[in-house]
Amino acid sequence: MRGVVYKSTGSWYFVKDEKGNFHQCRIKGKFRIKGIKSTNPIAVGDNVEFELEKKGDEEIGVIKKIKDRDNFIVRKSVNLSKQTHIIAANVDLVFLLITINNPPTFTAFIDRFLVTTRAYRVDTVLVFNKIDAYEIEERAEILYLKDIYQAIGYTCLEVSATQNKNIDAIKQLMTKKTSMFVGHSGVGKTTLVNAIEPNLNLKTQEISEQHKQGQHTTTFAEMFDLSFNARIIDTPGIKGFGVVDMDKYELGDYFPEFFELKQHCKFNDCLHLKEPQCAVKAALEDEEISWSRYRSYLQILEGEEETEHYRTDIWNEEED
Incomplete structure (x- = not known):
């Protein structure tokens, strides 16, 4: 059977088959993909081949093969510095969510992420989120950063999920594509996903006032089918972004x-x-x-x- 990985918990993979049915799958043995030493050999977005096996009254899928990837987004593993972590595979478009404060997104993080997506041939849009919450000086910083990144060819959008600003522009870019939302914990990924597709009703949490950081509401990458002919991959918040093996x-x-x-x-x-x-x-x-x-x-x-x-x-x- 063939299918696409929609969710990975590290040990279990939830795979949607060609008929639209979901199966809980595992892997047997070690997967090595073109020499990539990864903490997660299979990622959300992977096209796989699997077989169903009976275990008592249950049917468990066993993934046998991973199809060649069009691309993938990878970073250094947090705990194992010599290994990599594949965030997602076969992504058409990435939205990098940026906030000036609450929490702050630093240019080092933005540039590291853009270097990686460019190296792995993934188009990226910069989303300046929560623009309804900024004072004059913070708005000036957003405009300044937009000038930098638009000048070198990146699409930049100012977005507010609470005020529905540029939500339709994001939906238009997402149509007929598999997109991924990425950013620090607390930048508003889940709130934005809920604004784009309210029926998903994903969990959100408030920013920690003490540390100006978000609470981790998304613990695993997960892909969702959307009502307007699009798919979205929601990812855990990323604290830092380590660039991998760049000559x-x-x-x-x-x-x-x-x-x-x-x-x-x-x-x-x-x-x-x-x-x-x-x-x-x-x-x-x-x-x-x-x-x-x-x-x-x-x-x-x-x-x-x-x-x-x-x-x-x-x-x-x-x-x-």
Whole structure:
């Protein structure tokens, strides 16, 4: 039998077959996919082949094969730094939810995520969420960040689930696609999903006032069929995003504004550090590319962990 994985709990997989029926499945043995050392060999969105086996009065599915993936989104495993965690597979579009505060989303996180989705060929839309809750200075920061990312080709939307702002625009982008919502805990993923499809009625929780962080309401990635010919993958909140196995000479290619300039660098293998006649460094000095993006590039290049120090502040952008 063939089906698609709709939910993974780590040990059990809920698979929808070609007739629309769901089956609880497990795997037997070890799955290795093209050398990927992953904590979860099977992910939500995977196309699989499975067989049903009788266990007493129950039928349990056993996954035998994973079909080739069109793409997948992967990050470093939280507890096992040398392994990876596949967030989802076969994704057409990702919506990265960003909030300026409550909780804050830092540019280091945004850029790491965009590097990964670009490397794995997944289109990404930036969603500036909860815009109804911001004061003037915070609105200015949103506009500033939108200018940065729209200039390098990313679609940016200002959204409010409570005021129904741009919900239809998101639904239009999602139609006929498998989409994924990603962001820190508390950025409003579940509330936004409920605004898009109220019948799902997913659980939400309030932000922790003490730490300005969200409570983890989604514990496992799960895919849902929507009423307007679309599918959505709801994911657990991500605290940080570790970039996986990125060759240092290819890293700049995943920053579109760097890639556009590299042909003008003196050296083909320019790392945009201290090399002479570097077009990226020249553009940086001329304020044609963002300092926050360049800092993110250096941070990933040097193998540093993501830190709050790298948040963009519109009032001191050129410092550092």
